Amino acid sequence: MLVRVRTGAVLGVSAVPVDVEVESTVGFPGFHLVGLAGGAVQEAKVRVQAAVRNLGVKLPQKRITVNLAPGDLRKDGTGFDLPIAAGLLAASGELEPPAIEGLQLVGELALSGEVKPVRGVLPLAIAARREGVRGLVVPEANAYEASIVEGLEVLPVRHLGELVAWARGGTLQPAGPPPAPPEPAAPLDLADVAGQEAAKRALELAAAGGHNLLFFGPPGSGKTMLARRLPGILPAFGFEEALEATVVHSVAGLTRHRGLLAERPFRAPHHSISDAGLVGGTSIPRPGEISLAHHGVLFLDELPEFRRHVLEALRQPLEDGEVTIARAGRSVTYPAQLMLVAAMNPCPCGHHGDRSRACRCTPHELMKYRRRISGPLLDRIDLHVDVPPVPPGQLGTGGAGEPSAAVRERVMRARALQTARAGPRVARCNARLRGAALRRLCALDDGGRRLLADAVARLGLSARAHDKVLRVARTIADLAGAERLSAEHVAEAIQYRVLDRPT
Ligand SMILES: Nc1ncnc2c1ncn2[C@@H]1O[C@H](COP(=O)(O)OP(=O)(O)OP(=O)(O)O)[C@@H](O)[C@H]1O
Ligand SMILES: [Mg+2]
Ligand SMILES: [Zn+2]
Incomplete structure (x- = not known):
């Protein structure tokens, strides 16, 4: 008898379908696992057999072959336990194959049959929806991340026995919507930082240009x-x-x-x-x-x-x-x-x-x-920033500064300018500007050019440092809503090169 159970393998940050094929035939009793299975997957044999035994199921005295297809894709991790166990139960008549048809399964098994969480359930869920599976059976602890994917029925299980009971006509409770994300305890606000106006300005520039x-x-x-x-x-x-x-x-x-x-x-x-x-x-x-x-x-x-x-x-x-x-x-x-x-x-x-x-x-x-x-x-x-100690008298003034929300609004306006400028060959944020795009978008007027040339000579700035000054100046101009770079933007940008100067 041949049974096929769907599952998936995670590759980087995406997932691809994998079929678990289980065949039981008359022959010398044994359990073989093939299909480029890595160490943890090979160990699935031991976990799955124990978990099935602990359900009180006696496996038939047959030769069992499990194949993970496609055979040229290396499989890692422990998530293949549950689909292998389901295939084994189906091949030995404990579970009707149509019950799990069209479902995808993933999960690690403890020897007791308990279903343990695994890594990568979210990419598996995204791939499962793309493949049009009927539902995704996952360890309970992974149900929340799977539920992020809309239009996919998520079926959490805690124990292999629940799957069997369900396949025999019981019910599995589909996962509800994921819990609301916890409120951030106390959002860290810039208003709490006393003084340090220069450092706060640099932080705003960094956020605005992605530096x-x-x-x-x-x-x-x-x-x-x-x-x-x-x-x-x-x-x-x-x-x-x-x-x-x-x-x-x-x-x-x-x-x-x-x-x-x-x-x-x-x-x-x-x-x-x-x-x-x-x-x-x-x-x-x-x-x-x-x-x-x-x-x-x-x-x-x-x-x-x-x-x-x-x-x-x-x-x-x-x-x-x-x-x-x-x-x-x-x-x-x-x-x-x-x-x-x-x-x-x-x-x-x-x-x-x-x-x-x-x-x-x-x-x-x-x-x-x-x-x-x-x-x-x-x-x-791009930004090197001196943070001197705050004078003791000033420390008590924390809480009175500009709140982060106000700074974020300016940051978003500056980012919108960068996005609007971004053609197909131009980076979306100033920090990534290179080569021709950098020279075109950061063209200087006469005053700016003179100032920068002077700074390069006086401070001994390298060609790279020169480009960084331009990128930062572009962000300074974007925050000011200025289209063209001028000397004042360059003058501020030069201050952020502290460590490029020979000491
Ligand atoms: N500008 C400030 N406004 C309010 N509190 C401050 C300010 N600067 C320092 N503090 C207080 O001093 C503590 C130490 O600051 P922080 O840990 O950020 O220093 P640091 O520069 O990272 O020091 P280190 O180099 O030792 O890591 C902060 O938790 C905060 O309570
Ligand atoms: Mg510190
Ligand atoms: Zn020292």
């Missing part, structure tokens, strides 16, 4: 506090972006008992992170922090403390907006359109340039510290 940003200042000056307020001034998180971001989180296994991400992600990995943790990878491909920050913010606090090769691994994805992980002939691509915000102290002791405290570092220590961040990485950061 990466580096805060530079002594301990306790408010760098972390400022960085955490960036998502709150970025353009509103629309459904399409939220869906793309949630898919990445689903693939990483972070969506249990959760639906759509309600806010732009803010990821702040510790500086001890590995390159695989940051950009993704390991033996079973998994999104790294840069992909978990897709459409949101990646915050690297204490930047010089990160291992150098870890930071170097960031360079390509920052440029491309995605990361491709190749291993053993396979490769997967994860999106990584993020804004990078980094923070560092000006020197190892933290007080270089601080008027109230003396710096104890030698010039050599200072140079070594700054050298930990390579030129090419600094090149990908």
Whole structure:
């Protein structure tokens, strides 16, 4: 007897259909699993047999072959347990095959028959709707993310026994709508930050033009506090972006008992992170922090403390907006359109340039510290911002500043100008302007040209730094609603090149 059960495999951030074919024939009793099954899938044999046994079902003394088709696609993960078990039960007459026809199943089984959550249910659900399946049977903890997909019946199960009872005429409760996203505890508002007008301005520029940003200042000056307020001034998180971001989180296994991400992600990995943790990878491909920050913010606090090769691994994805992980002939691509915000102290002791405290570092220590961040990485950061300590008398004035909502409105107006300008060959935000588009959209008037040439000569700016000044000046002009760049825009932009100047 041959039974076919539908399931799917996750590849990167999308999913493709996989058929589980189960055949039981007369012959020497045994259980064979074929179809490029990875380690975790091979172990499914053990879990599935135990789970079925624990239902009180005696498998027939037959030769059982399970094939996962297409056979040239490598399968990983534990989500094949449930469809294999369903096929096995159908092939041995415990479950009528028509009951599961047109359904797609995914889930891991515990030996007891309990159905455990798996990674990637959201992309599987998106693919299932595209394929027109009748319903998707998922572990209960994954039901919320599957329910984001409209027009797909989601059938959550907690135990293999529920599936059997259902196939025999019982009922399965379809999943209700996903729970309303929890209200953000206390939204972090820029109004809470006392003083720091220059740093707030830089944060607004970063949000308006999509520029990466580096805060530079002594301990306790408010760098972390400022960085955490960036998502709150970025353009509103629309459904399409939220869906793309949630898919990445689903693939990483972070969506249990959760639906759509309600806010732009803010990821702040510790500086001890590995390159695989940051950009993704390991033996079973998994999104790294840069992909978990897709459409949101990646915050690297204490930047010089990160291992150098870890930071170097960031360079390509920052440029491309995605990361491709190749291993053993396979490769997967994860999106990584993020804004990078980094923070560092000006020197190892933290007080270089601080008027109230003396710096104890030698010039050599200072140079070594700054050298930990390579030129090419600094090149990908358009805004370098000095954050001096707030005078003690000013700290109490927090709460009186301009609220994030007002800043966000200006940001959205500036972004709208960029979107309107974006032709098919021009980037959507200023931070991504390169080459001809950069020169055309950032053409300077005479005054601007003279000022920039003078700054390049006086500060020893590189050609790359020159382009960054232009991109930032474009954003300054967009925030001011000015079509043409002029000297005042350039003058402000030059201030954000602190670290390009020879020290
Ligand atoms: N401008 C400010 N307005 C209000 N509170 C502030 C301000 N600056 C600092 N603080 C207070 O000081 C604390 C420390 O700030 P924060 O952690 O952001 O400093 P930091 O620059 O990141 O320091 P470090 O270099 O040690 O990481 C904040 O939690 C906040 O309570
Ligand atoms: Mg900090
Ligand atoms: Zn120092």
